[in-house]
Amino acid sequence: MRDGQYKPKNCTARQKVAILIPFRDREIHLGIFLNHMHAFLMKQHLEYGIYVVEQTKGLEFNRGFLFNVGYKEALKDSDYDCFVLHDVDLLPENDHNIYTCPVDQPKHLAVASEKWQYKLPYTSYFGGVSALTREQYEAVNGFSNEFFGWGGEDDDFHNRVAWAKMSVYRSISGVGRYSALEHKPGAANPKRNEIISKGKERMWKDGLNSLKYENYVEKNSSQLKARKLSKTQTTTALCFTMWIFSRKTTTTSTPALLTNQNI
Ligand SMILES: [Mn+2]
Numbered sequence: 001m002r003d004g005q006y007k008p009k010n011c012t013a014r015q016k017v018a019i020l021i022p023f024r025d026r027e028i029h030l031g032i033f034l035n036h037m038h039a040f041l042m043k044q045h046l047e048y049g050i051y052v053v054e055q056t057k058g059l060e061f062n063r064g065f066l067f068n069v070g071y072k073e074a075l076k077d078s079d080y081d082c083f084v085l086h087d088v089d090l091l092p093e094n095d096h097n098i099y100t101c102p103v104d105q106p107k108h109l110a111v112a113s114e115k116w117q118y119k120l121p122y123t124s125y126f127g128g129v130s131a132l133t134r135e136q137y138e139a140v141n142g143f144s145n146e147f148f149g150w151g152g153e154d155d156d157f158h159n160r161v162a163w164a165k166m167s168v169y170r171s172i173s174g175v176g177r178y179s180a181l182e183h184k185p186g187a188a189n190p191k192r193n194e195i196i197s198k199g200k201e202r203m204w205k206d207g208l209n210s211l212k213y214e215n216y217v218e219k220n221s222s223q224l225k226a227r228k229l230s231k232t233q234t235t236t237a238l239c240f241t242m243w244i245f246s247r248k249t250t251t252t253s254t255p256a257l258l259t260n261q262n263i
Contacts, residue, residue, distance in 0.1 A: 004034075004050040005078075006042055013047035015100050018080040020070035021088050022063045023054045029088045029181045036091045044098060049077060052088075061186060064143030064153035068211045071137060084109070084131045089181040092129075097175050101133040106161055107169045111176035118177060126161070126168060127154035128178065139164045141207030144195065150185065152192030156199045160207075163200060 007013070019037070023030060030052065041048050051074050053066040067085050074080050082101035090110055097109060110128030112118040132140075140160035147153035161168060170176070189195075195202075
């Protein structure tokens with residue numbers, strides 16, 4: 001396995017799957033996640049790569065933006081057909097929860113998360129873990145880049161799916177069960193409802209087609225590999241590629257790396 005990628009030896013997978021993980025300050029979760037996920041995914045005979053996209057300190061965490069970066073960077077690596085958008089703190093419990101993308105509609109996988117007492121928190125919930133083909137991700141122009149802080153980006157993304165005239169396929173709850181790793185809640189984005197309310201007019205101005213990040217990103221797999229392998233975990237499943245929003249390449253003197261103007 002190299003850089004978090006795997007290919008079954010005795011068969012050809014129908015889809016190449018990229019698992020995208022937005023990340024910041026969750027080293028312990030990441031170790032647990034990788035140990036769990038590689039074993040889980042290999043059992044499914046998938047051809048896949050895991051991409052961890054890390055946001056450096058500075059601005060509030062922007063989950064949607066990080067998915068967009070992961071999408072673009074994964075496609076530079078390989079011609080992926082399917083993108084699984086995955087929180088680092090959710091671990092699938094059921095081996096029948098297959099990590100592929102239906103070609104006719106986006107799929108929501110985390111329908112029964114321990115975080116929400118193994119129920120959907122509300123009917124349109126599209127957070128936690130979802131899967132879209134490349135065509136579907138392009139059809140919604142990816143995520144909005146404008147949600148800094150907790151909340152809203154997944155609801156806006158769900159609206160985009162509807163505006164693109166698609167509906168969401170949901171795993172059945174017995175299959176879509178996830179254990180949730182505990183953490184303190186992040187600071188909610190006070191502007192989230194306001195941004196969501198203007199979502200339709202923003203959809204084709206704000207997303208994959210307006211994403212600018214190259215100057216802020218550093219490919220950094222070797223450093224992470226060394227860091228992870230120095231721990232007691234022994235699996236070879238700990239190598240992967242990671243991107244960092246790099247402070248040193250910015251031209252501004254403010255500590256903020258990303259603002260609504262410069263992304
Ligand atoms: Mn969480």
